[in-house]
Amino acid sequence: xxxxxxxxxxxxxxxxxxxxxxxxxxxxxxxxxxxxxxxxxxxxxxxxxxxxxxxxxxxxxxxxxxxxxxxxxxxxxxxxxxxxxxxxxxxxxxxxxxxxxxxxxxxxxxxxxxxxxxxxxxxxxxxxxxxxxxxxxxxxxxxxxxxxxxxxxxxxxxxxxxxxxxxxxxxxxxxxxxxxxxxxxxxxxxxxxxxxxxxxxxxxxxxxxxxxxxxxxxxxxxxxxxxxxxxxxxxxxxxxxxxxxxxxxxxxxxxxxxxxxxxxxxxxxxxxxxxxxxxxxxxxxxxxxxxxxxxxxxxxxxxxxxxxxxxxxxxxxxxxxxxxxxxxxxxxxxxxxxxxxxxxxxxxxxxxxxxxxxxxxxxxxxxxxxxxxxxxxxxxxxxxxxxxxxxxxxxxxxxxxxxxxxxxxxxxxxxxxxxxxxxxxxxxxxxxxxxxxxxxxxxxxxxxxxxxxxxxxxxxxxxxxxxxxxxxxxxxxxxxxxxxxxxxxxxxxxxxxxxxxxxxxxxxxxxxxxxxxx
Ligand code: FAD
Ligand code: SIN
Numbered sequence: 001x002x003x004x005x006x007x008x009x010x011x012x013x014x015x016x017x018x019x020x021x022x023x024x025x026x027x028x029x030x031x032x033x034x035x036x037x038x039x040x041x042x043x044x045x046x047x048x049x050x051x052x053x054x055x056x057x058x059x060x061x062x063x064x065x066x067x068x069x070x071x072x073x074x075x076x077x078x079x080x081x082x083x084x085x086x087x088x089x090x091x092x093x094x095x096x097x098x099x100x101x102x103x104x105x106x107x108x109x110x111x112x113x114x115x116x117x118x119x120x121x122x123x124x125x126x127x128x129x130x131x132x133x134x135x136x137x138x139x140x141x142x143x144x145x146x147x148x149x150x151x152x153x154x155x156x157x158x159x160x161x162x163x164x165x166x167x168x169x170x171x172x173x174x175x176x177x178x179x180x181x182x183x184x185x186x187x188x189x190x191x192x193x194x195x196x197x198x199x200x201x202x203x204x205x206x207x208x209x210x211x212x213x214x215x216x217x218x219x220x221x222x223x224x225x226x227x228x229x230x231x232x233x234x235x236x237x238x239x240x241x242x243x244x245x246x247x248x249x250x251x252x253x254x255x256x257x258x259x260x261x262x263x264x265x266x267x268x269x270x271x272x273x274x275x276x277x278x279x280x281x282x283x284x285x286x287x288x289x290x291x292x293x294x295x296x297x298x299x300x301x302x303x304x305x306x307x308x309x310x311x312x313x314x315x316x317x318x319x320x321x322x323x324x325x326x327x328x329x330x331x332x333x334x335x336x337x338x339x340x341x342x343x344x345x346x347x348x349x350x351x352x353x354x355x356x357x358x359x360x361x362x363x364x365x366x367x368x369x370x371x372x373x374x375x376x377x378x379x380x381x382x383x384x385x386x387x388x389x390x391x392x393x394x395x396x397x398x399x400x401x402x403x404x405x406x407x408x409x410x411x412x413x414x415x416x417x418x419x420x421x422x423x424x425x426x427x428x429x430x431x432x433x434x435x436x437x438x439x440x441x442x443x444x445x446x447x448x449x450x451x452x453x454x455x456x457x458x459x460x461x462x463x464x465x466x467x468x469x470x471x472x473x474x475x476x477x478x479x480x481x482x483x484x485x486x487x488x489x490x491x492x493x494x495x496x497x498x499x500x501x502x503x504x505x506x507x508x509x510x511x512x513x514x515x516x517x518x
Contacts, residue, residue, distance in 0.1 A: 001192075010202035011035035012044035013397065014377075016143055023146040034155040040140060048132065052391050067120075075384065085380075117389050126262065157222065191425055203223030207219045207354070210453075214246050215255055230371070236384075241514050249336075271311045354497075364403035375399070438487070452501060
């Protein structure tokens with residue numbers, strides 16, 4: 001059993017920002033970060049477009065950023081949260097810059113602001129087209145300078161510890177508190193008990209619940225599933241944002257390589273297989289309409305034509321400027337033999353972001369005591385029915401700070417009860433079962449893509465639910481008799497998240513934002 005003051009699950013922008021702040025403010029307290037892969041592996045690392053922060057109050061304004069966010073969220077945002085995120089953004093950005101992150105500037109020495117779908121202004125700060133990598137690297141450098149942070153990579157959080165684990169507890173749901181997590185050390189294959197006064201879930205998204213996704217393999221919704229098992233409130237998970245332009249490679253890679261929306265902000269046009277620019281038929285903002293609209297338009301074009309993809313045409317753009325702005329994307333296209341001065345980029349929509357998650361208040365507190373959630377796994381109310389592009393890194397920074405302020409107070413009054421048991425591990429691993437896990441994961445991803453995609457229907461959702469039940473029964477049986485492995489635990493989490501998405505989709509009757517049902 002190990003004791004910490006702050007236990008952070010996840011090493012993306014949300015978890016790292018919180019950990020730096022907690023460790024700096026409380027040098028006498030112990031901060032642990034557990035992360036299931038290498039420390040840098042996260043959705044954060046792959047962020048391309050950038051971070052939306054109002055820079056120039058003359059040409060842009062907080063109010064316009066607020067209105068753009070509300071419009072994308074289609075009436076379901078919490079307006080107070082939108083206002084606080086937008087207005088606190090500049091301070092959080094300054095901190096990030098003070099920690100070493102740099103953003104591209106133009107010839108006048110001001111920030112070279114990009115534009116993406118749903119934004120009425122250029123307000124996206126970026127570091128070429130590898131903004132996330134820049135942020136992740138600089139945050140990890142700060143972490144390495146703080147002696148009271150222990151970074152535990154290759155450590156997989158299995159479940160949160162609550163009173164449910166204490167023998168004889170008979171309290172109410174409202175009294176639930178979190179006391180840390182059971183964590184699988186992937187090297188020793190042992191499940192360790194990490195006790196902590198404050199636990200921060202910063203475990204990121206769940207894109208891997210779908211076959212075609214921009215999210216890396218780690219994005220299996222573990223935090224949402226763990227919180228659900230711990231009886232925390234989950235909201236808004238039916239709002240899955242599909243990014244309109246993932247590189248089409250005949251479904252061969254997961255994750256799919258992203259062609260940033262900033263490329264459309266830079267002037268690229270979407271065309272169908274006949275070479276016709278089609279977005280103006282769907283929205284006056286054309287390629288820069290919000291993502292839900294562009295993704296549905298592409299879906300419609302593909303269904304009408306029977307084509308497997310549409311195309312992004314960059315041939316009319318200034319290629320020298322393009323290369324400066326998007327070197328990573330250009331290199332990827334060239335590696336596929338595409339010459340962007342004449343070839344168009346084949347693209348398809350792909351699952352990209354889960355707008356809902358673990359419900360929090362404005363301090364990032366979940367409905368379970370001592371448990372915070374921040375970043376993509378959280379549902380703060382910012383995104384409503386659809387996230388505005390580049391608002392996610394911003395949300396993580398703003399809420400990591402708010403969680404830190406709240407947790408710094410809470411920690412002084414938190415105590416850990418007696419009787420927390422070690423993990424009860426009595427299963428045995430059978431080698432042939434590992435392949436069953438892989439098969440079931442693939443089956444789950446296929447059913448989610450086939451039946452719970454951009455356009456849903458009652459019939460498709462019921463089909464998905466029926467098939468999911470079978471996968472769930474098989475997996476639960478396996479879970480009960482097997483030694484816990486990351487693969488088994490991830491599949492269990494994917495099943496829970498898929499179930500929540502389907503159930504919430506069945507419950508939601510009106511079409512709003514990213515949610516569309518026939
Ligand atoms: P993540 O960065 O995903 O970090 C989650 C961490 O939790 C990882 O370290 C993971 O290994 C760990 N973890 C998960 N489960 C467990 C477990 N069971 N045990 C231990 N550790 C665990 N947003 C923008 O605002 N602007 C952009 O330009 C942008 N571009 C994007 C491009 C791509 C390709 C993708 C995929 C996303 C993009 N997004 C963008 C979204 C944004 O990157 C993410 O929403 C954000 O980075 C999430 O940060 P996070 O800290 O919440 O989670
Ligand atoms: C992109 O660069 O298109 C992704 C931006 C985002 O998801 O916010």
